[in-house]
Amino acid sequence: xxxxxxxxxxxxxxxxxxxxxxxxxxxxxxxxxxxxxxxxxxxxxxxxxxxxxxxxxxxxxxxxxxxxxxxxxxxxxxxxxxxxxxxxxxxxxxxxxxxxxxxxxxxxxxxxxxxxxxxxxxxxxxxxxxxxxxxxxxxxxxxxxxxxxxxx
Amino acid sequence: xxxxxxxxxxxxxxxxxxxxxxxxxxxxxxxxxxxxxxxxxxxxxxxxxxxxxxxxxxxxxxxxxxxxxxxxxxxxxxxxxxxxxxxxxxxxxxxxxxxxxxxxxxxxxxxxxxxxxxxxxxxxxxxxxxxxxxxxxxxxxxxxxxxxxxxxxxxx
Numbered sequence: 102x103x104x105x106x107x108x109x110x111x112x113x114x115x116x117x118x119x120x121x122x123x124x125x126x127x128x129x130x131x132x133x134x135x136x137x138x139x140x141x142x143x144x145x146x147x148x149x150x151x152x153x154x155x156x157x158x159x160x161x162x163x164x165x166x167x168x169x170x171x172x173x174x175x176x177x178x179x180x181x182x183x184x185x186x187x188x189x190x191x192x193x194x195x196x197x198x199x200x201x202x203x204x205x206x207x208x209x210x211x212x213x214x215x216x217x218x219x220x221x222x223x224x225x226x227x228x229x230x231x232x233x234x235x236x237x238x239x240x241x242x243x244x245x246x247x248x249x250x251x252x253x
Numbered sequence: 254x255x256x257x258x259x260x261x262x263x264x265x266x267x268x269x270x271x272x273x274x275x276x277x278x279x280x281x282x283x284x285x286x287x288x289x290x291x292x293x294x295x296x297x298x299x300x301x302x303x304x305x306x307x308x309x310x311x312x313x314x315x316x317x318x319x320x321x322x323x324x325x326x327x328x329x330x331x332x333x334x335x336x337x338x339x340x341x342x343x344x345x346x347x348x349x350x351x352x353x354x355x356x357x358x359x360x361x362x363x364x365x366x367x368x369x370x371x372x373x374x375x376x377x378x379x380x381x382x383x384x385x386x387x388x389x390x391x392x393x394x395x396x397x398x399x400x401x402x403x404x405x406x407x408x409x
Contacts, residue, residue, distance in 0.1 A: 239352060
């Protein structure tokens with residue numbers, strides 16, 4: 102992983118939320134960090150290019166516009182792991198996908214524009230992979246806070 | 254609910270904001286509407302929770318959080334809401350949800366994501382949760398992530 106300097110670390114912590122909505126938001130954030138706007142844009146581009154940041158922008162909650170989310174899992178035979186990962190990832194409805202060390206070894210989040218889209222995506226994955234999808238829809242949310250401070 | 258312009262705005266920004274001095278102006282130019290309208294609509298989407306936040310999503314591995322464990326707990330129905338609130342309040346838990354069991358192979362109904370620098374750190378944090386739950390948890394497991402296969406965020 103690339104080395105992060107002190108400014109990168111502050112930038113990542115500063116930008117995890119609360120990006121301003123105004124004509125020149127980068128200039129405002131750059132001012133808070135004590136660097137120039139050009140430097141902020143360059144560093145942000147670099148961090149995205151290196152995949153230290155995976156995204157920068159508004160985080161949408163699809164449920165609030167009539168869409169749906171679910172967490173689902175597969176028990177994938179090791180010999181087919183790469184092939185199945187490619188088949189699952191090919192669906193645009195798959196927002197995240199992680200390998201986890203368990204008999205259920207592939208865990209992915211489906212996000213769809215309508216509640217029916219979840220069932221359709223699951224059927225499609227089952228047809229394509231020949232594997233049985235376990236669906237774990239959220240029944241209640243107790244806490245969500247994605248912010249983690251830079252530790253390196 | 255959202256209208257067609259909101260929808261176009263979501264499609265235009267779900268992949269990220271442009272890295273230019275006036276990003277909302279750039280989005281407005283693409284949509285053929287005024288920058289003030291883009292900003293006003295984003296403010297409204299933020300206020301009503303359609304946008305959770307505007308900012309950066311770090312790759313947890315790249316910023317030092319190299320161990321990630323999905324801890325899962327089998328909690329009796331009558332305790333799960335109380336337990337969920339307590340676990341969600343712990344500072345090292347980033348997500349905490351109640352989800353259905355898939356019996357017999359999956360008895361767990363409470364999911365709490367725990368991050369750390371090492372597996373041992375995650376295990377010791379899971380131990381803190383286990384202590385907090387006591388007899389209210391009948392069984393638990395930790396599923397460590399070993400690879401990010403995809404992390405693109407949602408696309409409508």
